[in-house]
Amino acid sequence: MNLVVIGTGYVGLVTGVGFASLGNKVSFIDLDKNKIVKLQNKEIPIFEPGLEEHFQNEDTFSRMSFTSSYDDVKWDSTDVAFVCVQTPNNFETNSVDTRFLESAISEISQLDNSKIVVTVKSTIPPYEIEKVCKKVGMDKNEITFNPEFLREGTAIEDFFKPDRIVIGGNDPEKLTVLKELYKSFEAEVIETDPISSQLIKYLANTYLPLRLSFVNEAARLIDYSGGNQKDVLKGVGLDSRIGSHYFRPSPAWGGSCFPKDLIEVNNFYNDGAITLPLISNIIDSNIQQTTWTVEKLIKIFNENSLTSIVLIGAAFKEDTDDLRNSPTLDIYRMLEDKEIKTQIYDEMVELDSYDSIEDLNNIADKSLVALMYPVKKQLMEKIESVISKTGSILYTPW
Ligand SMILES: NC(=O)c1ccc[n+]([C@@H]2O[C@H](COP(=O)([O-])OP(=O)(O)OC[C@H]3O[C@@H](n4cnc5c(N)ncnc54)[C@H](O)[C@@H]3O)[C@@H](O)[C@H]2O)c1
Numbered sequence: 170m171n172l173v174v175i176g177t178g179y180v181g182l183v184t185g186v187g188f189a190s191l192g193n194k195v196s197f198i199d200l201d202k203n204k205i206v207k208l209q210n211k212e213i214p215i216f217e218p219g220l221e222e223h224f225q226n227e228d229t230f231s232r233m234s235f236t237s238s239y240d241d242v243k244w245d246s247t248d249v250a251f252v253c254v255q256t257p258n259n260f261e262t263n264s265v266d267t268r269f270l271e272s273a274i275s276e277i278s279q280l281d282n283s284k285i286v287v288t289v290k291s292t293i294p295p296y297e298i299e300k301v302c303k304k305v306g307m308d309k310n311e312i313t314f315n316p317e318f319l320r321e322g323t324a325i326e327d328f329f330k331p332d333r334i335v336i337g338g339n340d341p342e343k344l345t346v347l348k349e350l351y352k353s354f355e356a357e358v359i360e361t362d363p364i365s366s367q368l369i370k371y372l373a374n375t376y377l378p379l380r381l382s383f384v385n386e387a388a389r390l391i392d393y394s395g396g397n398q399k400d401v402l403k404g405v406g407l408d409s410r411i412g413s414h415y416f417r418p419s420p421a422w423g424g425s426c427f428p429k430d431l432i433e434v435n436n437f438y439n440d441g442a443i444t445l446p447l448i449s450n451i452i453d454s455n456i457q458q459t460t461w462t463v464e465k466l467i468k469i470f471n472e473n474s475l476t477s478i479v480l481i482g483a484a485f486k487e488d489t490d491d492l493r494n495s496p497t498l499d500i501y502r503m504l505e506d507k508e509i510k511t512q513i514y515d516e517m518v519e520l521d522s523y524d525s526i527e528d529l530n531n532i533a534d535k536s537l538v539a540l541m542y543p544v545k546k547q548l549m550e551k552i553e554s555v556i557s558k559t560g561s562i563l564y565t566p567w
Pocket of ligand 1: 175
Protein backbone atom coordinates (compact mmCIF):
# COMPACT_ATOMS: atom_id res chain seq x y z
CA MET A 170 0.00 0.00 0.00
CA ASN A 171 0.95 3.67 -0.23
CA LEU A 172 1.20 5.14 3.22
CA VAL A 173 1.82 8.59 4.61
CA VAL A 174 3.19 9.02 8.12
CA ILE A 175 2.72 12.44 9.67
CA GLY A 176 5.23 13.03 12.48
CA THR A 177 8.58 11.26 12.57
CA GLY A 178 8.95 10.82 16.33
CA TYR A 179 9.15 7.52 18.18
CA VAL A 180 5.75 6.33 16.96
CA GLY A 181 5.83 7.69 13.40
CA LEU A 182 9.33 6.47 12.59
CA VAL A 183 8.84 2.99 14.00
CA THR A 184 5.46 2.63 12.28
CA GLY A 185 6.67 3.93 8.93
CA VAL A 186 9.94 2.03 8.89
CA GLY A 187 8.13 -1.12 10.01
CA PHE A 188 5.54 -0.90 7.24
CA ALA A 189 8.21 -0.01 4.66
CA SER A 190 10.22 -3.08 5.62
CA LEU A 191 7.06 -5.13 4.99
CA GLY A 192 6.95 -3.85 1.39
CA ASN A 193 4.75 -0.74 1.63
CA LYS A 194 5.73 2.66 0.21
CA VAL A 195 5.93 5.27 2.94
CA SER A 196 6.12 9.08 2.67
CA PHE A 197 7.08 10.75 5.93
CA ILE A 198 6.10 14.34 6.72
CA ASP A 199 7.53 16.28 9.63
CA LEU A 200 7.48 20.04 10.13
CA ASP A 201 10.84 19.76 11.86
CA LYS A 202 13.17 20.31 8.91
CA ASN A 203 16.25 19.18 10.86
CA LYS A 204 14.70 15.75 11.36
CA ILE A 205 13.79 15.51 7.68
CA VAL A 206 17.31 16.43 6.54
CA LYS A 207 18.76 13.78 8.86
CA LEU A 208 16.34 11.15 7.57
CA GLN A 209 17.10 12.06 3.96
CA ASN A 210 20.77 11.54 4.82
CA LYS A 211 19.97 8.08 6.20
CA GLU A 212 20.39 9.18 9.80
CA ILE A 213 17.93 8.37 12.58
CA PRO A 214 17.19 11.37 14.85
CA ILE A 215 16.28 9.22 17.89
CA PHE A 216 17.77 6.20 19.61
CA GLU A 217 15.61 3.08 19.41
CA PRO A 218 17.30 -0.35 19.40
CA GLY A 219 17.04 -2.09 16.01
CA LEU A 220 15.42 0.87 14.24
CA GLU A 221 18.58 1.98 12.44
CA GLU A 222 19.23 -1.49 10.96
CA HIS A 223 15.73 -1.64 9.50
CA PHE A 224 15.85 1.98 8.35
CA GLN A 225 19.20 1.63 6.57
CA ASN A 226 18.30 -1.59 4.78
CA GLU A 227 18.64 -0.71 1.07
CA ASP A 228 15.28 -2.19 -0.01
CA THR A 229 13.42 -0.59 2.87
CA PHE A 230 15.13 2.78 2.38
CA SER A 231 14.25 2.77 -1.34
CA ARG A 232 10.55 2.58 -0.44
CA MET A 233 10.66 5.65 1.83
CA SER A 234 10.66 9.40 1.17
CA PHE A 235 10.88 12.34 3.56
CA THR A 236 9.58 15.89 3.37
CA SER A 237 8.52 18.80 5.53
CA SER A 238 5.91 19.95 3.02
CA TYR A 239 2.43 18.44 2.70
CA ASP A 240 2.48 19.53 -0.97
CA ASP A 241 5.29 17.09 -1.83
CA VAL A 242 3.18 14.02 -1.10
CA LYS A 243 1.29 12.11 -3.80
CA TRP A 244 -2.05 12.26 -2.03
CA ASP A 245 -4.04 10.87 -5.03
CA SER A 246 -2.45 7.49 -4.58
CA THR A 247 -2.34 7.47 -0.75
CA ASP A 248 -4.23 4.60 0.88
CA VAL A 249 -3.64 5.36 4.55
CA ALA A 250 -2.34 8.50 6.30
CA PHE A 251 -1.16 7.81 9.84
CA VAL A 252 -1.24 10.82 12.14
CA CYS A 253 1.56 10.32 14.68
CA VAL A 254 2.09 13.83 16.06
CA GLN A 255 2.66 14.53 19.73
CA THR A 256 -0.27 15.14 22.11
CA PRO A 257 1.47 16.57 25.19
CA ASN A 258 -0.18 17.95 28.26
CA ASN A 259 -0.77 21.68 28.23
CA PHE A 260 0.39 22.62 31.73
CA GLU A 261 -1.57 25.87 31.74
CA THR A 262 -4.93 24.21 31.15
CA ASN A 263 -3.88 20.81 32.53
CA SER A 264 -5.44 19.13 29.53
CA VAL A 265 -4.25 17.67 26.26
CA ASP A 266 -2.61 20.10 23.85
CA THR A 267 -4.24 19.45 20.47
CA ARG A 268 -2.34 22.09 18.47
CA PHE A 269 -0.14 19.59 16.61
CA LEU A 270 -3.06 17.35 15.81
CA GLU A 271 -5.12 20.30 14.69
CA SER A 272 -2.39 21.45 12.34
CA ALA A 273 -2.06 17.96 10.80
CA ILE A 274 -5.82 17.37 10.45
CA SER A 275 -6.25 20.85 9.05
CA GLU A 276 -3.74 20.05 6.26
CA ILE A 277 -5.57 16.81 5.46
CA SER A 278 -8.97 18.53 5.48
CA GLN A 279 -7.81 20.75 2.61
CA LEU A 280 -7.10 17.74 0.38
CA ASP A 281 -9.46 15.63 -1.63
CA ASN A 282 -9.38 13.14 1.24
CA SER A 283 -12.47 11.01 0.68
CA LYS A 284 -10.45 7.97 -0.44
CA ILE A 285 -7.65 8.32 2.11
CA VAL A 286 -8.01 6.37 5.33
CA VAL A 287 -6.99 9.02 7.86
CA THR A 288 -5.84 7.11 10.90
CA VAL A 289 -4.91 8.71 14.19
CA LYS A 290 -2.16 6.85 16.03
CA SER A 291 -1.59 9.67 18.50
CA THR A 292 -3.22 9.19 21.90
CA ILE A 293 -6.17 11.55 22.06
CA PRO A 294 -9.64 11.45 23.62
CA PRO A 295 -12.32 11.15 20.90
CA TYR A 296 -14.14 14.24 22.22
CA GLU A 297 -10.98 16.23 21.54
CA ILE A 298 -10.80 14.86 17.97
CA GLU A 299 -14.42 15.91 17.51
CA LYS A 300 -13.53 19.45 18.58
CA VAL A 301 -10.53 19.49 16.24
CA CYS A 302 -12.60 18.19 13.30
CA LYS A 303 -15.29 20.78 13.91
CA LYS A 304 -12.72 23.57 14.02
CA VAL A 305 -10.97 22.60 10.78
CA GLY A 306 -14.10 21.49 8.89
CA MET A 307 -13.47 17.76 8.67
CA ASP A 308 -16.14 15.10 9.12
CA LYS A 309 -15.29 13.25 12.34
CA ASN A 310 -16.73 10.03 10.93
CA GLU A 311 -13.97 10.07 8.31
CA ILE A 312 -11.35 9.56 11.01
CA THR A 313 -10.21 6.11 12.07
CA PHE A 314 -8.11 5.27 15.11
CA ASN A 315 -5.27 2.84 15.51
CA PRO A 316 -3.86 3.53 18.99
CA GLU A 317 -0.22 2.72 19.46
CA PHE A 318 1.08 0.52 22.29
CA LEU A 319 4.79 0.39 21.48
CA ARG A 320 7.25 0.64 24.36
CA GLU A 321 10.32 2.79 23.80
CA GLY A 322 13.37 0.53 23.97
CA THR A 323 11.54 -2.44 22.42
CA ALA A 324 9.47 -0.55 19.85
CA ILE A 325 10.64 -2.53 16.82
CA GLU A 326 9.77 -5.84 18.43
CA ASP A 327 6.43 -4.35 19.51
CA PHE A 328 5.72 -3.25 15.93
CA PHE A 329 6.31 -6.67 14.38
CA LYS A 330 4.83 -8.68 17.27
CA PRO A 331 2.17 -6.52 18.92
CA ASP A 332 0.07 -7.94 21.78
CA ARG A 333 -3.02 -6.72 19.93
CA ILE A 334 -4.02 -4.39 17.12
CA VAL A 335 -6.84 -1.99 17.88
CA ILE A 336 -8.73 -0.20 15.14
CA GLY A 337 -11.64 2.10 15.75
CA GLY A 338 -13.95 3.97 13.44
CA ASN A 339 -17.44 4.42 12.11
CA ASP A 340 -16.81 3.68 8.43
CA PRO A 341 -16.59 -0.10 7.75
CA GLU A 342 -14.88 0.41 4.38
CA LYS A 343 -12.04 2.36 5.97
CA LEU A 344 -11.64 -0.23 8.71
CA THR A 345 -11.39 -2.93 6.02
CA VAL A 346 -8.40 -1.12 4.48
CA LEU A 347 -6.69 -1.06 7.87
CA LYS A 348 -7.41 -4.78 8.41
CA GLU A 349 -5.88 -5.48 5.00
CA LEU A 350 -2.76 -3.51 5.93
CA TYR A 351 -2.37 -5.53 9.13
CA LYS A 352 -3.33 -8.90 7.66
CA SER A 353 0.18 -10.42 7.88
CA PHE A 354 0.37 -9.74 11.63
CA GLU A 355 -0.38 -12.60 14.01
CA ALA A 356 -1.96 -10.49 16.75
CA GLU A 357 -5.68 -10.39 17.41
CA VAL A 358 -7.39 -7.39 15.84
CA ILE A 359 -9.98 -5.60 17.97
CA GLU A 360 -12.32 -3.68 15.69
CA THR A 361 -14.45 -1.22 17.58
CA ASP A 362 -15.94 2.27 17.74
CA PRO A 363 -13.75 5.40 18.13
CA ILE A 364 -14.47 5.92 21.83
CA SER A 365 -13.72 2.31 22.77
CA SER A 366 -10.51 2.27 20.74
CA GLN A 367 -9.16 5.24 22.66
CA LEU A 368 -10.42 3.91 26.00
CA ILE A 369 -8.37 0.75 25.39
CA LYS A 370 -5.28 2.93 25.03
CA TYR A 371 -6.07 5.20 27.98
CA LEU A 372 -7.03 2.39 30.35
CA ALA A 373 -3.91 0.39 29.46
CA ASN A 374 -1.89 3.52 30.24
CA THR A 375 -3.80 3.79 33.52
CA TYR A 376 -3.34 0.20 34.66
CA LEU A 377 0.40 0.10 33.93
CA PRO A 378 1.38 3.08 36.13
CA LEU A 379 -1.17 1.88 38.72
CA ARG A 380 0.74 -1.40 38.91
CA LEU A 381 4.08 0.41 39.07
CA SER A 382 2.78 2.67 41.82
CA PHE A 383 1.47 -0.36 43.70
CA VAL A 384 4.87 -2.04 43.68
CA ASN A 385 6.56 1.24 44.67
CA GLU A 386 4.19 1.67 47.62
CA ALA A 387 4.79 -1.98 48.52
CA ALA A 388 8.54 -1.26 48.52
CA ARG A 389 8.00 1.71 50.84
CA LEU A 390 5.94 -0.43 53.21
CA ILE A 391 8.52 -3.23 53.17
CA ASP A 392 11.32 -0.75 53.85
CA TYR A 393 9.41 0.79 56.76
CA SER A 394 8.55 -2.63 58.21
CA GLY A 395 12.14 -3.89 57.98
CA GLY A 396 11.22 -6.71 55.57
CA ASN A 397 13.32 -8.20 52.79
CA GLN A 398 12.11 -6.53 49.60
CA LYS A 399 13.29 -9.21 47.19
CA ASP A 400 11.71 -12.05 49.18
CA VAL A 401 8.43 -10.24 49.77
CA LEU A 402 7.89 -9.15 46.17
CA LYS A 403 8.90 -12.56 44.86
CA GLY A 404 6.42 -14.17 47.24
CA VAL A 405 3.64 -11.81 46.15
CA GLY A 406 4.45 -12.04 42.44
CA LEU A 407 4.50 -15.83 42.41
CA ASP A 408 0.73 -15.77 42.93
CA SER A 409 -0.41 -16.58 39.40
CA ARG A 410 -3.26 -14.05 39.72
CA ILE A 411 -0.69 -11.31 40.33
CA GLY A 412 2.45 -12.32 38.40
CA SER A 413 5.97 -10.99 38.71
CA HIS A 414 6.14 -9.36 35.27
CA TYR A 415 6.24 -5.55 35.33
CA PHE A 416 6.51 -5.68 39.11
CA ARG A 417 9.82 -3.98 39.88
CA PRO A 418 10.17 -0.99 42.22
CA SER A 419 11.67 2.15 40.70
CA PRO A 420 12.69 5.65 41.83
CA ALA A 421 9.29 6.66 40.33
CA TRP A 422 7.73 6.08 36.92
CA GLY A 423 7.81 8.65 34.12
CA GLY A 424 8.15 8.95 30.37
CA SER A 425 6.40 10.74 27.56
CA CYS A 426 3.07 8.91 27.91
CA PHE A 427 1.97 7.77 31.39
CA PRO A 428 2.00 11.19 33.10
CA LYS A 429 0.08 13.05 30.39
CA ASP A 430 -2.30 10.18 29.63
CA LEU A 431 -3.21 9.85 33.31
CA ILE A 432 -3.90 13.57 33.54
CA GLU A 433 -6.24 13.19 30.56
CA VAL A 434 -8.01 10.15 32.05
CA ASN A 435 -8.77 12.28 35.08
CA ASN A 436 -10.20 14.91 32.74
CA PHE A 437 -12.61 12.33 31.25
CA TYR A 438 -14.86 12.53 34.30
CA ASN A 439 -14.10 15.92 35.78
CA ASP A 440 -17.71 16.98 35.36
CA GLY A 441 -18.24 15.17 38.68
CA ALA A 442 -20.75 12.66 37.30
CA ILE A 443 -18.65 9.72 38.50
CA THR A 444 -15.77 9.35 40.94
CA LEU A 445 -12.74 7.11 40.43
CA PRO A 446 -10.86 7.31 43.74
CA LEU A 447 -8.22 4.75 42.83
CA ILE A 448 -7.35 6.17 39.42
CA SER A 449 -7.41 9.75 40.62
CA ASN A 450 -4.61 9.04 43.13
CA ILE A 451 -2.04 7.31 40.92
CA ILE A 452 -0.21 10.53 40.05
CA ASP A 453 -0.10 11.58 43.70
CA SER A 454 1.35 8.19 44.66
CA ASN A 455 4.09 8.71 42.09
CA ILE A 456 4.91 12.22 43.31
CA GLN A 457 5.25 10.75 46.80
CA GLN A 458 7.52 8.02 45.43
CA THR A 459 9.88 10.64 43.97
CA THR A 460 10.02 12.45 47.30
CA TRP A 461 10.53 9.16 49.15
CA THR A 462 13.42 8.23 46.84
CA VAL A 463 15.08 11.61 47.37
CA GLU A 464 14.72 11.28 51.16
CA LYS A 465 16.10 7.75 51.03
CA LEU A 466 19.14 8.89 49.01
CA ILE A 467 19.78 11.79 51.40
CA LYS A 468 19.54 9.47 54.40
CA ILE A 469 22.15 7.07 52.96
CA PHE A 470 24.28 10.03 51.88
CA ASN A 471 24.29 11.58 55.37
CA GLU A 472 24.61 8.36 57.36
CA ASN A 473 27.74 7.41 55.41
CA SER A 474 29.29 10.90 55.18
CA LEU A 475 29.47 10.67 51.38
CA THR A 476 30.75 13.32 48.97
CA SER A 477 28.30 13.24 46.05
CA ILE A 478 25.38 11.40 44.53
CA VAL A 479 25.68 9.97 41.01
CA LEU A 480 22.43 9.01 39.28
CA ILE A 481 22.98 6.32 36.65
CA GLY A 482 20.56 6.63 33.73
CA ALA A 483 19.06 9.94 32.58
CA ALA A 484 16.01 8.72 30.70
CA PHE A 485 12.88 7.26 32.30
CA LYS A 486 13.96 3.71 31.48
CA GLU A 487 16.63 1.61 29.80
CA ASP A 488 17.39 1.64 26.06
CA THR A 489 15.92 5.02 25.24
CA ASP A 490 17.19 8.59 24.93
CA ASP A 491 13.75 10.07 25.66
CA LEU A 492 14.10 12.49 28.56
CA ARG A 493 10.45 13.55 28.69
CA ASN A 494 9.23 13.38 32.33
CA SER A 495 12.26 11.46 33.46
CA PRO A 496 12.24 10.84 37.25
CA THR A 497 16.06 11.09 37.19
CA LEU A 498 15.86 14.74 36.20
CA ASP A 499 13.29 15.49 38.93
CA ILE A 500 15.43 13.72 41.52
CA TYR A 501 18.51 15.59 40.30
CA ARG A 502 16.75 18.95 40.73
CA MET A 503 15.42 18.04 44.19
CA LEU A 504 18.88 16.96 45.38
CA GLU A 505 20.42 20.13 43.95
CA ASP A 506 17.85 22.16 45.88
CA LYS A 507 19.16 20.46 49.03
CA GLU A 508 22.66 21.58 47.95
CA ILE A 509 23.93 18.05 47.56
CA LYS A 510 26.50 17.63 44.79
CA THR A 511 24.65 15.51 42.25
CA GLN A 512 25.76 14.23 38.85
CA ILE A 513 24.15 12.13 36.14
CA TYR A 514 25.86 9.43 34.11
CA ASP A 515 24.25 8.22 30.90
CA GLU A 516 25.96 6.28 28.14
CA MET A 517 23.97 7.71 25.25
CA VAL A 518 22.25 10.96 26.22
CA GLU A 519 23.96 14.36 26.07
CA LEU A 520 23.12 16.36 29.17
CA ASP A 521 24.15 19.95 28.53
CA SER A 522 22.07 21.57 31.26
CA TYR A 523 22.99 19.10 33.99
CA ASP A 524 26.16 18.31 35.88
CA SER A 525 27.06 15.05 34.20
CA ILE A 526 30.03 12.72 34.09
CA GLU A 527 31.17 11.25 30.81
CA ASP A 528 33.50 8.66 32.28
CA LEU A 529 32.66 6.45 35.24
CA ASN A 530 36.27 6.72 36.36
CA ASN A 531 35.52 10.36 37.23
CA ILE A 532 33.18 9.33 40.05
CA ALA A 533 34.49 10.98 43.21
CA ASP A 534 35.64 8.91 46.17
CA LYS A 535 32.89 7.91 48.60
CA SER A 536 29.94 8.71 46.36
CA LEU A 537 26.44 7.30 46.46
CA VAL A 538 25.88 5.63 43.08
CA ALA A 539 22.15 5.24 42.48
CA LEU A 540 20.80 3.15 39.63
CA MET A 541 17.65 4.62 38.13
CA TYR A 542 16.87 1.43 36.20
CA PRO A 543 18.66 -1.90 35.61
CA VAL A 544 21.70 -1.60 33.36
CA LYS A 545 23.37 -4.13 31.08
CA LYS A 546 25.90 -6.60 32.52
CA GLN A 547 28.93 -4.88 31.00
CA LEU A 548 28.05 -1.47 32.45
CA MET A 549 27.18 -3.05 35.81
CA GLU A 550 30.62 -4.63 35.97
CA LYS A 551 32.23 -1.22 35.31
CA ILE A 552 30.07 0.39 38.00
CA GLU A 553 30.95 -2.31 40.54
CA SER A 554 34.64 -1.91 39.82
CA VAL A 555 34.49 1.89 40.27
CA ILE A 556 32.49 1.49 43.46
CA SER A 557 35.07 -0.80 45.03
CA LYS A 558 37.94 1.47 43.87
CA THR A 559 36.35 4.65 45.29
CA GLY A 560 34.78 3.27 48.44
CA SER A 561 31.38 4.32 47.10
CA ILE A 562 27.98 2.85 47.94
CA LEU A 563 25.49 1.40 45.45
CA TYR A 564 21.75 2.06 45.71
CA THR A 565 19.17 0.19 43.64
CA PRO A 566 15.43 0.71 44.19
CA TRP A 567 14.54 -2.91 43.32
N1 LIG B 1 6.55 7.55 22.48
C1 LIG B 1 5.85 6.49 22.86
O1 LIG B 1 6.39 5.57 23.49
C2 LIG B 1 4.40 6.35 22.49
C3 LIG B 1 3.78 5.10 22.61
C4 LIG B 1 2.44 4.98 22.28
C5 LIG B 1 1.72 6.11 21.88
N2 LIG B 1 2.33 7.31 21.80
C6 LIG B 1 1.55 8.46 21.33
O2 LIG B 1 1.92 8.72 19.97
C7 LIG B 1 1.94 10.12 19.71
C8 LIG B 1 3.31 10.53 19.19
O3 LIG B 1 4.26 10.30 20.19
P1 LIG B 1 5.82 10.39 19.90
O4 LIG B 1 6.51 10.03 21.19
O5 LIG B 1 6.14 9.66 18.67
O6 LIG B 1 5.96 11.97 19.64
P2 LIG B 1 7.27 12.77 19.20
O7 LIG B 1 7.21 14.06 19.92
O8 LIG B 1 8.48 11.90 19.37
O9 LIG B 1 7.07 13.01 17.63
C9 LIG B 1 6.06 13.78 17.09
C10 LIG B 1 6.56 14.37 15.78
O10 LIG B 1 5.48 15.02 15.10
C11 LIG B 1 5.99 16.18 14.44
N3 LIG B 1 4.88 17.09 14.16
C12 LIG B 1 4.18 17.87 15.02
N4 LIG B 1 3.18 18.51 14.37
C13 LIG B 1 3.24 18.14 13.08
C14 LIG B 1 2.48 18.43 11.92
N5 LIG B 1 1.42 19.23 11.98
N6 LIG B 1 2.83 17.88 10.74
C15 LIG B 1 3.90 17.04 10.67
N7 LIG B 1 4.66 16.71 11.73
C16 LIG B 1 4.33 17.24 12.92
C17 LIG B 1 7.02 16.71 15.42
O11 LIG B 1 7.94 17.57 14.79
C18 LIG B 1 7.66 15.42 15.95
O12 LIG B 1 8.79 15.05 15.18
C19 LIG B 1 1.52 10.80 21.02
O13 LIG B 1 0.15 11.02 21.01
C20 LIG B 1 1.86 9.76 22.07
O14 LIG B 1 1.05 9.88 23.21
C21 LIG B 1 3.66 7.46 22.08
